[in-house]
Amino acid sequence: MFTIGCHLSSSKGFLHMGKEAISLGANTFQFFTRNPRGFSSKEPDPADCEAFIKYWSENNGGKIVAHAPYTLNACSAEEKTRELAYMIMSDDLKRMELVPDNYYNFHPGSHVKQGVEKGTDYIVELLNRVITPEQKTIVLLETMAGKGSEIGRTFEEIQAIIERVELKDKIGVCMDTCHVFDGGYDIINKLDSVFEEFDRIIGLNKLYAVHINDSKNVMGSHKDRHECIGKGNIGIEAFERFVNHKAVQGLPMILETPNDLPGYKQEIELLKGLYKE
Numbered sequence: 006m007f008t009i010g011c012h013l014s015s016s017k018g019f020l021h022m023g024k025e026a027i028s029l030g031a032n033t034f035q036f037f038t039r040n041p042r043g044f045s046s047k048e049p050d051p052a053d054c055e056a057f058i059k060y061w062s063e064n065n066g067g068k069i070v071a072h073a074p075y076t077l078n079a080c081s082a083e084e085k086t087r088e089l090a091y092m093i094m095s096d097d098l099k100r101m102e103l104v105p106d107n108y109y110n111f112h113p114g115s116h117v118k119q120g121v122e123k124g125t126d127y128i129v130e131l132l133n134r135v136i137t138p139e140q141k142t143i144v145l146l147e148t149m150a151g152k153g154s155e156i157g158r159t160f161e162e163i164q165a166i167i168e169r170v171e172l173k174d175k176i177g178v179c180m181d182t183c184h185v186f187d188g189g190y191d192i193i194n195k196l197d198s199v200f201e202e203f204d205r206i207i208g209l210n211k212l213y214a215v216h217i218n219d220s221k222n223v224m225g226s227h228k229d230r231h232e233c234i235g236k237g238n239i240g241i242e243a244f245e246r247f248v249n250h251k252a253v254q255g256l257p258m259i260l261e262t263p264n265d266l267p268g269y270k271q272e273i274e275l276l277k278g279l280y281k282e
């Protein structure tokens with residue numbers, strides 16, 4: 006099944022997002038668990054979650070992806086900030102149990118002068134504290150562009166975290182096409198070898214979701230500026246090969262391109278057109 010959708014506003018709840026996704030021709034979506042540039046949020050309504058689950062299964066919806074706020078930094082040098090990251094993530098994961106069996110994606114964090122190793126230690130520490138054996142949500146580390154001191158710019162950095170997470174079946178990866186391209190992976194000309202590398206270092210069984218974005222910048226720029234599909238430096242032919250690659254079959258693909266809803270609707274249609282059954 007080709008599973009495609011886009012980022013949606015969560016302000017009107019789950020059922021609203023589900024209906025909005027279906028109206029756009031989508032069968033998945035992503036949403037922020039709370040204010041992406043702050044931490045505020047309102048409690049999810051259990052009745053809304055239940056209505057969504059029913060509606061979503063009736064409409065053959067796929068796995069959905071929650072996104073942690075950008076401001077969360079699991080590997081900050083400040084203990085207060087790390088503790089806040091723990092509290093936010095733990096609260097988000099508790100809420101996700103109202104819509105079980107989905108994904109929770111987060112940016113590994115920025116180590117800011119502490120070095121990748123120290124940063125990695127903090128991220129591992131947080132994950133081993135926050136992930137519980139009972140939870141039905143899989144936590145995903147997003148591959149990053151490597152802007153500033155972001156951790157997760159290489160598959161090795163992601164694997165260095167995963168290999169130390171105790172509850173292995175609750176941790177995975179979300180690959181962002183703009184980020185890996187900006188991070189220096191040639192998904193235009195060497196898609197097979199990029200996936201082979203991912204498989205060798207992390208394992209393709211750990212790949213659960215994709216952020217499908219073109220890039221305003223060139224490969225290896227470490228910039229992280231998303232562009233609409235086909236209008237950036239990755240280009241439409243590369244996306245055609247990407248969506249049809251065996252490594253990503255069935256995974257939810259989420260657009261995070263600069264678009265309004267009609268724009269997303271068109272882009273979803275475009276990607277469906279590139280996909281060969």
Ligand code: FE
Pocket residue numbers: 072112147
């Ligand atoms: Fe992200």
Ligand code: FE
Pocket residue numbers: 147181216261
């Ligand atoms: Fe992303």
Ligand code: ZN
Pocket residue numbers: 181183184229230231
């Ligand atoms: Zn990005």
